[in-house]
Amino acid sequence: MNKMNFKNTISPQIEKNGLVLIAFAMVILYWVIDSLASGLLFTRILIVSFVIIYGFFTQTLINTRKAALEEKEKSQQQLIQSESLAAIGQLVAGIAHELNNPLSSTASLIQSDIELINEIKDKRDIDHEILADLRFSLREMNRAETIVKSVLGLSRQTQTYAENVNINKILDDALRVLHNQYSSSNIEIVKDFDENLPEINGNFANLGQVFINVIKNALQALPDDKGFIYLKTRYNKETNCIEIECRDTGEGIPNEIIKDIFKPFFTTKDVGKGSGLGLYISHEIIKKHGGLISVSSNKGKGSTFVIALPARGERKDD
């Protein structure tokens, strides 16, 4: 009763392809028999081979030219992109330069206004809201100044000179600068420095800025002002690089934003706490030193930043 209909089990596509194949085989068979009968088999095979080889070479040539054109187009696009990035960089540096003076003078005027108001003996007539607004404006001005200075600093880095520097010393200096930010908290900074680190050829001030940025981020990531920051320096003989590791036990970085943290102006912090330039500038500085900065993080457990910088020579005890 349930008889299978064989024809229905073959798909129409396979059926169509099968018919085309049979037709093609019949044409070839006719052609071979005809060629044999007329004694032209060898000549015809020669002609067909020639056509096939010619077609093959033409196709290869076309493919190669297409690939070359695509490659050229891609590199042109990259060039345009890097040129426009450089142009944006120049534009931003130009704007930063122009903004620097008006910002400084406005900030110092507001500062002296605040001081003048504070000197007034009879404080009853002072509108305290105006004073609070002025203080707020001054804070915002200072923030704008910091951003402008960072951008200016970055655009000037091409002109900075390099010297032989000791990374442990730069890290100690960075900790000294940040001392006020953690001395009265429950944060512990644990140092594990390799005392025989080879020197590196770099810019003391710029590298100091990198370590300040990275350690400051670690401090800001510690909830309730408590936790640990482990600072480690070591020499990697295989890569001839000095590695600086900064590990914190802070909030960690969510996976979905980790790819963005080195982008300019990317921040998750409140206005006034972060500008989103710290890691971008650090990345640029490390790149200019021929090094690498990388990050790994575990949400809720902490983050580790590793900076690798090419060493000048072999370490002293090797």
Ligand SMILES: Nc1ncnc2c1ncn2[C@@H]1O[C@H](COP(=O)(O)OP(=O)(O)O)[C@@H](O)[C@H]1O
């Ligand atoms: N140690 C860290 N722990 C957690 N998040 C971090 C850490 N370092 C950087 N980040 C994240 O990367 C973002 C960008 O950092 P940064 O460029 O220094 O800018 P900013 O500190 O001004 O926000 C921060 O807003 C923060 O979300």
Ligand SMILES: [Mg+2]
């Ligand atoms: Mg920062």
